Amino acid sequence: MTLLQAATRETFWTIGPVGKAAFYWLAAVAILVFLYGVYARFAAYSRGRADPRDRLSDLPGRIRSATKTVLSNENQYDRDLYAGIMHTFVLWGFLVLVVATAILGFDIDVYRPLAGESFWVGDFYLAYQFVVDAFGLLFVVGVGMAIYKRYRNREGRLWGKHTSLEDDAFVWTLFLLGVGGFLVQAVGIVGQPERAGETVSFVGMAMANAFQWAGVTQAGAEAAYGVIWWHHSLLAFAFIAWIPYAKPFHMISSFANVVARDERAGARLPNVPADLDHTNAESIEDFTWKELMDGDACTKCGRCTSACPADTVGRNLDPRDVILDLKAYRESISDDPVVGRGGSVATDGGVATSDGGTVPIVADEGGVIAAESMESCMSCMACMDACPVDIEHLTSFTKMNRQLVDEGAVDSHLQDMFQDVMQKGNSFGESQATRADWADGLDFELNDAREQEVEYLWYVGDYPSFDDRNKKVARALARLFDEADVSFGILFDDEKTDGNDIRRIGEEFLYLELAGHHVETFADCEFDSIVCTDPHSYNTMKHEYPEVDFAEFADDPMMPFDREEPWNPDGEIDVFHWTQVVEELVADGRLDLSGDELDYTVTYHDPCHLGRYNDEYEAPRELIEATGADLHEMPRSRESSFCCGGGGGGLWTEHDEAVKPSEERLREAVEDTAAGNAVEKFVVACPMCTTMFEDGRKTGGFEDAVEIVDVAELLIEALEAGT
Structure with a gap:
């Protein structure tokens, strides 16, 4: 038999029968503790409210998709190449080592007793050793990268009020497990001369050579092996048992969270029943099982917070802390020995206790979450987009906002706006009879979609109808439709x-009233598609109006609609944003543009509700480029x-912030964009954005630096330049 054919090693070298029995007993205990902990964790989620979404439909497909997402680490690479590489090394190294351990266990405990021989020999053994060394090295390097990233800057996004010793214990335990495995291997090579030719174990062999150079003898290695082996084994068993009870549980809950994700979360909020039963956040029991699992899935990575514009400009909102505060409160009041931690937990507004006291989930003072934090949210979904484990922050945030509204504890400006909408039908408090006055000055008449059939029912929106600056955008868009000979009409005072x-x-109820009014109005009109000026209108009509269960509110005398059937x-x-419609018109040659009419240097701002909410990034850019303008992307x-x-009410409220979000964005446009101060026009495609940036242009001192223009205005200028 050649050396290659005989290649193998004794698994329990120097470990006697008693040691082997103790090993298997401890392994069984660790696995049982692990399984019980996992069961208890998921059982705790079952005590949450039923989720309005069917999150387990097509479970095999969901698992396949989640597996692809997790194994590819695609979310980890988003915005952070270093973290992506680091996590890939750690994940794949860990998985390969787990699989390798399972293969060895199967050979020892199943195959050998049944077949009377081992398959862990020869070529298989050598290939096994090489793969284990290669991925074990990647694992150690990845964990080393994590340690460096964590400790090089203790003020970075990995640190916050919920950073604790368990974070340190987690990363250092992984590091010691990785290094310990190589240490066991190296000492075993030194103590077993028959393994001297096992060069495929290149890491272990390199360490063994170092030990021999340092004077470690065969006898010394044999004497030390048992101690090192047991140290490594006990640490591994302790880690396995610890997983469900602390941060390592995210390795399981994160995958489950990705499986249960709602692809359109945030863009479509869950419906509420007629009695608002458990849709507010009066207590932690009002949260759904998915919202509870979000807390355990959080890895404290801080990506959501670093992406959050509210946090960036100094508002009192840290999305990570909100999710973790809710989790900490749930654990502080739980009597479950696995989930609960007892004692007390500091909150945004006070202290939540486990002595039976009632603590409001969200309140100005003394709540788990400060009301100011929720008022600071812009509903931009940057946190959700940045989250690698698909935590749905906005769903929980909206639940808490409903609680504040239910208690009447909202900003006075918002209360005034609610009154204007309820009494007048618009957020400006203007007479609905003047809603179409923006069209004064057009050299053509607007069609009334209530009286004649049109191709496009154009929902103009509040700001293009009543705000002087945005009226110009509405007129520009109307001219574009007319120039392209589009059949369109508006709802006039029924909008x-x-x-x-x-x-x-x-x-929520005011939203339902508005949705009911509009779908009843739509039902009385004849049209092919709806086109919206505002991405916010586009989002809710496309994704949320069709989901309203009007039948549930049919008998409610407070609801000013008489409809039971769902709409669309x-x-x-089809529901479109206007840029999608006009981009097709340009592509079809229905607007006379050659592509070289304008020579401005411009940059473009992606509206949250058009981009992140609805994945529409190309249509506005195609239109900008159709004018001949030189488009430079912002970082x-x-x-x-x-x-x-x-967004999220920010249009109607004032906040205590170091700098306005609109000012920060304009600064980025003229300072951080590749074109720098050569940028002449800041192009937008949302009336709310226009309003906010015009304000930021004044307050931030950018009036002489850049001009705010809507894509529609840029197109009209291009058409005029071409005539």
Whole structure:
């Protein structure tokens, strides 16, 4: 028999029968403790409210998709190449080592007793050793990268109020396990001369040579092996048992969270029943099982916080802390020995205790979450987009906003806006009879979609209808439709506020009233598609109006609609943002553009509701390029775009912040964009963005630096230049 054919090693070298028995007993205990902990964790989620979404439909498909997401580490690479590489090394190293351990266990405990021989010999053994060394090295390097990233800057995004010793214990335990495995291997090579030719174990062999150079003898290695082996084994058993009870559980809960994700979370908020039963956040029991699992899935990586525009400009909002505060509170009041930690936990507004005291989930003072934190949220979904484990922050945030609205504890400006919408139908408090006055000065008449059939029913929106600056955008868009000979009409005084942001502020019933009014109005009109000026309107009409269960509110005398059927449940009516429609018109040659009419240097701001909410990034850019303008991307663009500050009620409120989001965004446009101060025009495609940036241009001192223009205005200028 050749050396190659005989290649193998004794698994329990120097470990006697008693040691082997103790090993298997401890392994069984560790696995049982692990399994019980995992069961208890998931059982705790079952005590959460039923989720309105069917999150387990097509479970095999969900598992396949989640497996691809997790194994590819695609979310980890988003915005952070270093973290992506680090996590890939750690994940794949860990998985390969676990699989390798399982293979060895199967050979020892199943195959050998049944077959009377081992397959862990010869070529297989050598290939096994090489793979284990290669991936074990990647694992150690990856964990080393994590340690460096964690400790090189203790003020970075990995540190916060929820950083604790368990974070240190987690990363150092992984490091000691990785290094310990190589140490066991190296000492074993020194103590077993027959393994001297095992060069495939290149890491272990290198360490063995170092030990021999340092004077470690065969006898010394044999004497030390048992101690080192037991140290490594006990640490591994302790880690396995610890997983469900601390941060390592994210290795399981994160995968489960990705499996249960809602692909359109945030863009479509969950519906509420007529009695608002458990849809507010009166207590932790009002949260759904998925919202509870979000807390355990959080790895404390801080990506959500670093992406959050509210946190960036100094508002009192840290998305990571909100999720972890809710988790900590749940654990502090739980009597479950696995989930609960007892004692007390510091909160945004006070102290939550486990002595039976009642602590409000969200309140101005003394709540688990400060009301100011929720008021600071712009509903931009940057946190959700940045999260690698698909935590749905906005769903929980909206639940808490509903609680504040239910208690009447919202900003006075928002209360005034609610009154205007309820009494007048618009957020400006203007007479609905003047809603179409923006069209004064056009040299053509607007069609009334209530009286004649049109191709496009154009939902103009509040700001293009009543705000002087945005009226110019509405007129520009009307001219574009007319120039392209589009059949379109508007609703005149039957058009009201769309309700998208009202819903995200937490005023669910007012949103339902508005949705009911509009779908009843739509039903009386004849049209092919709906086109919206505002991405906020586009989002809610496309994703949320079709999901309203009108039948549940049919008997409610407070609801000013008489409808029981859902509207557009199968998407037979297309809903568009205007840039999508006009981009097709340009592509079809229905607008006379040659592509070289303008020579401006411009940059473009992706609106949150058009980009992150609805993945529409190309249509506005195609239109800008169709004018001939030289487009330069900002560093934070597309899915990484930085919110203007107008979403989630920000348009109607004032905040204590170091700098306004709109000012920060304009600074980025003229300082951080490759074109720098050569940027002449800051192009937008959202009326709310226009309003916020015009304000930021004044307050931030950018009036002489850059001009705010809507894509529609840029197109009109190009058409005029070409005539």
